[in-house]
Amino acid sequence: RSALLKSTSELLRRSRRGYSSSANPERKVAILGAAGGIGQPLALLMKINPLVSSLSLFDIAGTPGVAADVSHINSPALVKGFMGDDQLGEALEGSDVVIIPAGVPRKPGMTRDDLFNINAGIVKGLCTAIAKYCPNALVNMISNPVNSTVPIAAEVFKKAGTYDEKKLFGVTTLDVVRAKTFYAGKAGLPVSEVNVPVVGGHAGVTILPLFSQATPASNSLSQEDIVALTKRTQDGGTEVVEAKAGKGSATLSMAYAGAVFADACLKGLNGVPDIVECSYVQSTVTELPFFASKVRLGKNGVEEVLGLGELNDFEKQGLENLKGELKDSIEKGIKFAHGN
Numbered sequence: 001r002s003a004l005l006k007s008t009s010e011l012l013r014r015s016r017r018g019y020s021s022s023a024n025p026e027r028k029v030a031i032l033g034a035a036g037g038i039g040q041p042l043a044l045l046m047k048i049n050p051l052v053s054s055l056s057l058f059d060i061a062g063t064p065g066v067a068a069d070v071s072h073i074n075s076p077a078l079v080k081g082f083m084g085d086d087q088l089g090e091a092l093e094g095s096d097v098v099i100i101p102a103g104v105p106r107k108p109g110m111t112r113d114d115l116f117n118i119n120a121g122i123v124k125g126l127c128t129a130i131a132k133y134c135p136n137a138l139v140n141m142i143s144n145p146v147n148s149t150v151p152i153a154a155e156v157f158k159k160a161g162t163y164d165e166k167k168l169f170g171v172t173t174l175d176v177v178r179a180k181t182f183y184a185g186k187a188g189l190p191v192s193e194v195n196v197p198v199v200g201g202h203a204g205v206t207i208l209p210l211f212s213q214a215t216p217a218s219n220s221l222s223q224e225d226i227v228a229l230t231k232r233t234q235d236g237g238t239e240v241v242e243a244k245a246g247k248g249s250a251t252l253s254m255a256y257a258g259a260v261f262a263d264a265c266l267k268g269l270n271g272v273p274d275i276v277e278c279s280y281v282q283s284t285v286t287e288l289p290f291f292a293s294k295v296r297l298g299k300n301g302v303e304e305v306l307g308l309g310e311l312n313d314f315e316k317q318g319l320e321n322l323k324g325e326l327k328d329s330i331e332k333g334i335k336f337a338h339g340n
């Protein structure tokens, strides 16, 4: 009996050690735009992530309040708020992952590209600081239009001599989250078991869910259902923008998606094997220089950009249809980065 007790307590000790923060390396995460609609719930979710030891919250206004509030949660991450350009360097220094939800969101009737003029400048400024203060961090770009802001970031980093294509990610996780929810609902499958890859970009028709590769497979969906699910996934953001009627775009579901993606990045950095998420990255999967597809994450960021797998005719057509718009958005970003 005492032998059994001894081995049980040893097991408990080991499993506790497995979950204790001391088993994981120290990781600093910075959120830029942390006082915004996405930033605040994202700060909450990163504060309760056991892989985060230091959480840096930066915004042009409002971060002292958000940081004080979130810092009272009894989880290990140490929270600090930073406000204004003169505190940006300190906010970034030593970061392993930088998440960027800074910028203006859509109002009804706007496309993500309508945000370009304001957000492009914000992203350019923040990425210039990242190149200076934490050039090795993984950058998770949420600010829209992601199809253009990621190429802008790449150009800023190239100019600074710090670009590493393995460390720059456009966050498209919300498209995956939506595709999973809508597919599971329509097919009557348990949503927590469902997976759906979403490729292409992050705006309108450039969002291409691959329901033919969804798992578990469903044989109850008609082609009409697939067309409707595809459209709903592509228009998911607009559904929220209209429902919020002028008060912004997705914030809570985006914060969740951003937290899922940042967690995957941290696990990859910590050497956890087989961490695969869809993301918009530098790519040779198609002829376009940036493209979203499944990506294996590792100790240096992108370990492998995975291919598209087999597409059905509807998806092949969707892929051809998205290329023109995605190419234009990429070029627009590159041109902006060079021109200003």
Ligand code: NAI
Pocket (backbone or CB within 6 Å): 032, 033, 034, 035, 036, 037, 038, 039, 058, 059, 060, 061, 101, 102, 103, 104, 105, 106, 115, 119, 122, 125, 126, 141, 142, 143, 144, 145, 146, 171, 172, 173, 174, 175, 202, 248, 249, 250, 251, 254
């Ligand atoms: P928001 O307006 O509520 O918050 C934006 C925050 O950014 C504000 O607190 C603002 O002060 C801050 N900010 C502005 N300039 C800044 C700068 N130079 N440095 C640091 N912070 C700065 O907007 P929300 O709803 O949080 O959306 C943020 C961005 O995320 C928008 O561009 C939106 O389009 C995008 N978005 C992306 C999604 C995706 O799937 N990738 C989904 C939903 C939104």
